[in-house]
Amino acid sequence: MLTLEAIVLGLIMGIFYGLMAFGLTLIFGILKVVYFAHGESFMIGAFAYSLLALWLGVPLWLAIPSAIVVGGVIAVVVERLLIRPLYEKFGDWQAMRDEYAIIVTFGLSLFLVNLANQIFGPYPFRGPELTDVARFELGPMIVGGHRLVAGAVGVVVLVAAYLFIQHSFWGKQIRAVAQNRFGASIAGIDTRMVSMMVFALAGGLAALSGALLAPLFHASPDVGVLPALKSFVIVVLGGMGSPIGSLLGGLILGVLESLGALYISYTYRDTFAFVILIMVLLLRPQGLFGERAREV
């Protein structure tokens, strides 16, 4: 019974991981570089939700979308200021885009964490729960009320985001740029617009993940660091640039962590993800669902 409960809790956690990893994999897909500041979109979402609801008394159904918008807008600003040179400049820049991307996004991550620290202080804010029902009984299992509602919201948004990428006109443009930026621009796709859209989407989804987890994780400046690292693990696990891989990878990681915490060690539960990452990179570098060879 414990096992089943752990699996269900892991799946719910996997939904939130999936929300983050989905955006990260899109960013990787169109830019082919690593983006270290993704966890800060999560942090921004958690703060935006908690503070809007606690300080300004915004109703919860409005606070969640507001958090998404805040996360998306900040990600677009970042794209405009720091990411654009990656694909607009050639020559010198193209030769060291990895170097630039790692340093600038790592610096950005530290910057945003410390900015939040400066503004809000290091104290955690506990976001309000979405429902008053403390616990749901699903047959023999007991699941926290907020966890279940937040998970449901997450599933709906994830499915919508997936359909958007797979079937909408915009989504097809994004996938075209991911396949070949140059070819896509010849076909008349506005690649700048697509990049901004991807960052808006990624920032918004990560912010949503942060907002939904704010009552469980609490909003503090460095709250995004661990989820960001885990979403990297998921992206590598699912195959870089594969949206469906990021969803499945999120669920897999959620369940593995949950079972590992139960049967192996609760203390070391946060290290499982990294062990998985190193093993995947060494044994199956293309990920579970990826096809591309891992050459850059």
Add this chain to the structure above:
Amino acid sequence: MGGSRLRIRNEFLASLVFLAIVALLPVWVISPYWRGLLVVSMYFALLAVAWNLLAGYAGQFSLAPTAFAMIGAYTTGLLAHHYGLSPLIGIPAAIVVSGVVGMGLGRVVFRLRGPYLALTTLSFAEILRHVVRNAHEITRGEFGLRVPALFDSHLAYFYVFLGLLLAVQVGLYLMLRSPAGLYLQAIRDDETAAASRGVNVVFWKTTAFAVSGAICGIAGALYVHFSEIASPQIGHIFETGLVLASVVIGGMGTMIGPVVGAFLVEIASEQFRAIGVNHMLLFAFMVIVVVRFFREGLWGLVMLALGRRLAGPRRRARPAQAGGS
């Protein structure tokens, strides 16, 4: 190639001048606080130089420099705590352990490039920190490990660190002007091309990781004998951020940039902390601005001010590649 060697020589000489000035500082700097600060600066300078060897010269963006400092710190710390061994055994052991772990990590990740390398090394660092933090029975977790002091005075630490930094700079200079330096830079500029010209890519990458790890290890070991406590904070990701900031602000891929950068960053950190400004905020911002607008860092600005053209490997001529992958 002559240009590259000349450049390295000039940077090396400039760094010697800088270290000579630092060596004279204790004449005026008397307060233990400031002397301690200089020691910490040199600790960061060692990490920065070691990271610069990997990232700046060999192009391997490891995000684990402070993890190796932590390995060195805990090697000597645990030997002293559990077996009562003296630092004279602990510190050499720290060099060996961190060097061997560095070699192992280099061996494991040699196939990975760019983002994958950064992620794997970051994961390695985070796993290590989690283990150290949670293995209470052995490492006492966040409480930290009491480590015996090596000397009584700050001045002794000061000159030991200075001597080490000098030795590392000289060693690095000799390495960089030998064929090894060219191999490393060739790997950074284009790994496939280097391999096709007969450079043993795996060997040199592994060596770079081992040497960089060993430098970080000895720095970490000496540092805990100075601060008399080993804690998982040594390997925190913010510390990696400070190392990265030192190198980027000072000038990446130069011999002097990381040294000067580390002093600037550490001393400025303390000043900002004193007036209540978040120093990481400022450095993170500076890193972004430097890497976005002037790649060469402070040393690049100095060279620009001196009116010299910055020739050398940082300006890589590569045909513009249109399109994505």
